[in-house]
Amino acid sequence: MKGGLVTRTGRAVSLEGRPTGREHGPDAVVAAVRAYVDELAALGAERFGAAPAGVGLAVPGIVTATTATYSANIGWRDVPAEEFVPPGVPARLGHDVRTGGLAESVLGAGRDAGDFLFLSIGTGIAGAVVIAREPYGGSGGWGGEIGHAAVWPSGEPCACGQIGCLETYASASSIARRYEARSGRAATAKDVVSLAGAGDQVAAAVYDEAIEALAVALASYTLIMDPSLIVLGGGLSEAGPALFDPLGKRLAARLAFREAPPLRAAALGVQAGMLGAALLGWQAAGVYDAGRDWSLDVLRGGAVS
Template identity: 70%
Template sequence: MSSFVVALDVGGTSMKGGLVTRSGEIVLTGRRGTPREQGPAAVIEAIRSFVENLAAAGGDAPAGVGLAVPGLVTADTALYSANIGWHDVPAGDLVPLNVPVMLGHDVRAGGLAESVLGAGREISDFLFLSIGTGIAGAVILRGEPYGGSAGWGGEIGHIPVFPDGEPCACGQIGCLETYASASAVARRYSARAGSPTTAERVAALTTSGDPVAAAVWHDATEALSLALATYTLLLDPSAIVLGGGLAEAGRLLSDPLADRLQRRLTFRKAPPLHPAALGVNASMLGAALLGWHAAGSPEVGATWSLDVLKSPRVA
């Protein structure tokens, strides 16, 4: 059997991929844009090309391929994704190689990686909250991601937090994602300031005392506290693990969020907030675990070193 798998995390903006060995060494990483504006067929072809190029760089056929993709997904079919626009795409159509393949939901793959390898390694029940271009959660119960009856479990980004608020792309009003995702933070600041910017820049401006940035950041943490209070009261998690690009802001996000969450949970203690240990590599490493599952080696990953997994980082 080959010594590596191809792991690919397909996001709405970019794809992060790598070759991951049995010992957890990430021997190669790369990033490419996701050409979703060109339609689902172009995205499928881009995935096929990326997988083929990664495998070729390894010098041998991989033991398996793991793909973390958005939307409704089973182990062998990408059923639906609003962001990409595809319907009922078999796993085999995404991989131009005659090797075992396993698909998984992108955020649940990140939650799986954090559960097996990262911040949730010693926690059996937690929420992995990915705050990136959008917002989604992975519900981890007894160490395993829970997708719900039809695979839609964890869509916390579409909890309406401000019922009289701004419209969301999903068709609802006032969704969490409309206020607290990285794209929303950038959009809402840009609309008020009159110039385009990024969520990272808004975070920096918040630190320096910019009042517009501070107001946008306040709305984001307020929205998050509302959604997480609801989640906590329903499922009583041991912890909440914060991942995704916006979580890279660290204590600028987690400190006010922890304070507001506790103030909403008036009669009980709020669950602790932990930073994701695997950073933006989480879903890609979850895809690697899926790849080793596909290859018939589900035990791979149990002894992987966190220090090894965090380097190299997919830029």
């Protein structure tokens, strides 16, 4: 886990990461988070001379603002937000990808768009459906699983047990896996993108299939949700024009009677989660307008190693 302190005006201090200790079970993870929050509070007392006004936590799985409902990875069920923080400190939870989407909405690539999709393409694929600037998690916190929407419903089996999920064609790990399966050579997704650009036929085919899968899923999302913008984040988005140019063309080709929304690269990178958690922390403290005046340069400069 990673964390940091962010002041009301956007001065930031990050703290080195800690293991979650999930091999010791869910209670150990809750205790490790609580200890890390205590460390951060001590750092805050030292740097800013103040106790935390609020704490925001981005967690995986199913989550509401007040409860970490379920995580298959960690194994916890129904952990109240209060268990992660010292007594009396207000806390607010968020889903990890939706928290990144919140940061992109308030101070990142979506800051001029009220209604957009933040799509994170990394080891897995997940989305934050942003409506009126707020990530929308659905009726029970299970929303945003666009990585498991079927793009080829008679296609390849996904590790999740379904057939033809977007993620099984287009995540960074799937691109690497599918390239190795066809070529016999291990490679990262970044390698595959480079190889495709250099004329490797197997890499070009695998990458092309990933782009087409993304186009199919994003076309359906566009038709149903009419976003003003699609923000792409996660490791694969670092491919830059090698991703955005073909995907933009394929998305437009999949839409006949309406225009495609623009694609834009996420602005906050790996900091999106921490910044989103900071916004949740300020919300927990009753401050709902924090963040829009935060300067990214200050934030980057303010991190301590």
